Amino acid sequence: MKAPEDTPATVPAAESTGVPTALSSREETSQEKPRKWILHAWDGVTMWATILNVNYYATPNREIPGPPAKFSKRILEELIDEEAAAKVDAISYCLFTAFWSDIPSSKVTELFPWRPPGMDKASVDCLEVLIDRCHHHGMQFIADIRMNDRHGGPRKGLAKEHPEWALLGSGNDFAIQGVRDAMLTFSSEVLDTYDVDGLEYDYMRWCHMFQPGQGKQNAHLLTDFTRRTRKLLDEAAKRRGCKRLALGVRVPQNIEECDYLGFDLATWIKEGLVDYVVPSDFFHSDSNMKTEDFVKLAAGTNCKIYPAIHPMISMDGPNEHYRLMSLPNYRAAAQNFYGFGADGISPYNYQRAFGRRATAHRASSSPAWMWPASLGWLRELGNPNEVQQRDRHYLFYSIYKKPRKSPTGFSNDDNIYLDRSTPVLEGQRRFRMAENFSNQKLRTTIQFKAIGLSRDDSLKIRINDVNVPIDYISRVHDRNGQNVYEGDTLPPFDLFVIDMNWETTGRQQPLTFGDNRLSVELVPADGVTGSTPFRFVEMVLGVQADDQEGISNVDLNGYLDDFATWSRILSDTEIRAIREQGLQGVGIGSLKPDAPNLAQLANDLQVLYEFEKADDPGWNSATNGKSASQVGPSGALVGQDTKSPRIGTGAGDFTADDATLKVHPDDMQRLMRDATGDLTFSYWFKATSRSANHTIWGMSNEPIPSPRFSTNQSKAMLATQTIEAVTSGQALLGLVRPGENKTARTEASLIDGKWHHLAVTIDQDPGRGQVTGQMFIDGKPGSKAVLGSQSTRLGSRRVSIEELECYVYVRK
Structure with a gap:
């Protein structure tokens, strides 16, 4: 198929060089271009x-x-x-x-x-x-x-x-x-x-x-x-x-x-x-x-x-x-x-x-x-x-923001990402405009959003290697971020607007026909700031009761046994010992304190769900523990399985769709009482579905059901553990706080219908604002997820320049 005979295709004037040449403003207005x-x-x-x-x-x-x-x-x-x-x-x-x-x-x-x-x-x-x-x-x-x-x-x-x-x-x-x-x-x-x-x-x-x-x-x-x-x-x-x-x-x-x-x-x-x-x-x-x-x-x-x-x-x-x-x-x-x-x-x-x-x-x-x-x-x-x-x-948006990729398998993310921990705090990106900027009837305005800046950070901005004068730059902080109805959901950001009418002060603006280059250098503020604590108000097992994706839209379809949580970091030796004892049918509640590797195991144990009571599956046998509540919608309940538990006489049955337990508020307060917020989770898991994914537990800084993460990125703190049914199987640990999210992945065959021991440690470094989450699969250390050092400088560790836009106003 080709265009009609009376509408031949336009050929760029400089086709031999591969770079079109801009028409003069007079030619632009007088030359009729074919449809x-x-x-x-x-x-x-x-x-x-x-x-x-x-x-x-x-x-x-x-x-x-x-x-x-x-x-x-x-x-x-x-x-x-x-x-x-x-x-x-x-x-x-x-x-x-x-x-x-x-x-x-x-x-x-x-x-x-x-x-x-x-x-x-x-x-x-x-x-x-x-x-x-x-x-x-x-x-x-x-x-x-x-x-x-x-x-x-x-x-x-x-x-x-x-x-x-x-x-x-x-x-x-x-x-x-x-x-x-x-x-x-x-x-x-x-x-x-x-x-x-x-x-x-x-x-x-x-x-x-x-x-x-x-x-x-x-x-x-x-x-x-x-x-x-x-x-x-x-x-x-x-x-x-x-x-x-x-x-x-x-x-x-x-x-x-x-x-x-x-x-x-x-x-x-x-x-x-x-x-x-x-x-x-x-x-x-x-x-x-x-x-x-x-x-x-x-x-x-x-x-x-x-x-x-x-x-x-x-x-x-x-x-x-x-x-x-x-x-x-x-x-x-x-x-x-x-x-x-x-x-x-x-x-x-x-x-x-x-x-x-x-x-x-x-x-x-x-x-x-x-x-x-x-x-x-x-x-x-x-x-x-x-x-x-x-x-x-x-609009020069990231079409597939990293780590996302196009269905072709390629990334298309031209955003500028600056990491404060690296010596080079400058990045560039390309943007294309087929405009004749010598035309005096055009008035151009450029804007972008910078995420992760502190109030005292500044940016040096260059276009095509020409410094942008500060008198043509405005900056506005949006503390509310951007919601889903405004565009991509964004945490708080600074909007930078650049007016390109430099001729008003006798300067020549640098934009050119075709490809242009935006360069941004971060100039960090002096000093340090306290980190944002990684803290939660609610936790659920068998996520999620309402399928609203606040924590996850994936439910657990299987069994749990001896689910325990400590308000401290257990050593690798302690975690291995818990598994080894569990393989012999000995649960955490039955371990003798005189065992060399388990002498301190009762210390800071805040939650222990043994699932031994049929009338109260969420009974917490830890000292001063309170029973978890059933919060599954439409009457979906966590039951007790007595056929083949890993420990004792019962295991938690989460096979009912949306069956969910919520940790008692008093237990959550005890888990979060330490300013450092260190945590360890240990439990036995057995899947009943080999084709479905399983989100086993999730924590949020908002009451659960929590707001959808897509509309709450500027405030959300989340921690989740999920088992994915990919070809080889994977265990995932996701950590999220405003401006940062990391996921650790460890390959493991966990949906084979057998009992497996999993553990997770969440280690907070208040001095550097760093959070490290690590998985342990059947006693062996797995991958880590690390949220960066917020306090090394003001602002977030990573600064991103996103949503570049250029508006060309045509004066009549």
Whole structure:
């Protein structure tokens, strides 16, 4: 597929050097730029179900008047009519996902369960309705195929008959000939059945066609697959008497990632196999993408480049569902893409802009009236002149904040991180703006958020190696941080705002067309400050009763025995001795104080749940101990298991869903009475599920159920221990306090249905503000989690520079 003949693609003036040259302000305003191609990727049923929701979302959003097929046909046609009014050039419609499809006659897929009301019963094909309406408006209809969707669920269609095809759960391994043949069979079915204008292979669902790390060595298989697809398309075009049917591919926005995954774009383009490429993140808009890398591959060919734009901004917690791209954000992304040679853009998941049509959530940025109003944005974005004449708001957020990674396996985190314990307290990051900053009609403002500064810390800021004068910098401290409805949840931060109108004082601002560099140096304040104590008010076993993710949304499914907690650090020798005695059936309450390794074991023992009383499973047999309370919702209770306890005659039975014990407040006060807050936990654990994760205990500085961590990062202190059911099994210890969180991981086979001894020590260093948590698995020391030295200097140990934004105001 290519742009209309009367709208040739714009070529950067300095293409030979790979760096576009900014136009003069006069040329900028007088030269009309050709319209760009808009390829709207419909998420299939999700797109029309947002308007016509009957069985896709939880609750229908309308009643269907009779006859239902006529009504559904009208709605589908109106959807296309609105796209045409917005000057959308083509619809790329997802009609295949994980061997589900919209083709009733397919021999390799099952029919999607979500269908427009009444149409199947009336023998009206919804795809034919959409295709005919597109062609009525002179629009193209591209059949989009999600190449390896892994949303989960049981295998479907032909894949159900071939469990040996499985890849990474619910995906399929394209190294297997049968998988590639099945996909080609489906492509052939589409071309034989419908008057589509081409195919699009969406490799961004789910990126990996082969085992991770085997993409490069198998790239030739996908290239051969692409050649065979091209042959199918050419044969279909010949049958129809048309010149060519398009083949597009949706791939990662980074050439390195494409190569790693086995997408040999250079060959696909050079051999004329593909007509367009859509560089795309999995879920988010990336204004920093190097569009020119793809444009260079397509130079001298008919292949077009249409970078993707997404409503979502970043992946840090639930923010993606609450704050979406605004029109000035989209303009900025389009400006960057066009400035480096893109032939158009491709909106993806765009239905989120009006998601409230179908389902209620609190995203103020996606109100119901945005359909069809948001399509008007696409009409504007297709016109580079309109984009250039209006304000543009660039967002340079971390799309996958470390340690998160994209589904491709790559990180995309350009934030600046400064560690006070290192000698170098300076960092840099790249940000791209395809702007002519010599144009006097542009007024630019830059801002970022600095996390971890004290009041007396300062920053030296440079842009492109030019010091930013202090008279153009403002700084505001936000002690409340940022909640989920404002963006990524953040602890307290300092907002730095830089005005770039330096000409008012006779200085030249340093911003330039294309890539710029922000450098930040931390200048720490003198002196020290006291550390934030790591303290808790409540603790539960069998987390969590309400599944609200305050501590964890994962429950314990198994048994505990001899659960003990001390308000001190036990030695390695003591921990080993407890296990060795337990293997002989001797519990902590029965140990004799004259044993050499156990002489001090009763000291500072605050909690001991032996689970020996059927009528009181939470009985605390430690001196002055109080019974734990049952707090599981809906009557879920912790019981006593007498069949096979590890110690004594009973074990705690936590197999009931959400069964939870809460430590008595008096016992928590005794645990926390020491200013140092040192703790040791010791217990026996046996899992009843080998496929589920188990959160065994959790502590919080808030009453439990505690607020969701995603909305409470600025205040939360948490400690949790979880057993993960990964391939080899893992024990996790998580420690969280404002501005810091660490997780220790130790591989261990703990979900084998056998009893295992676990221990955890939490050691606080009040002088340095350091907290060290260590696990012990079956008597052996495991990994450590360390929260850093807060008190070595003012502020947090780590300072981060996040959420860089640039606003370009266009003066009229």
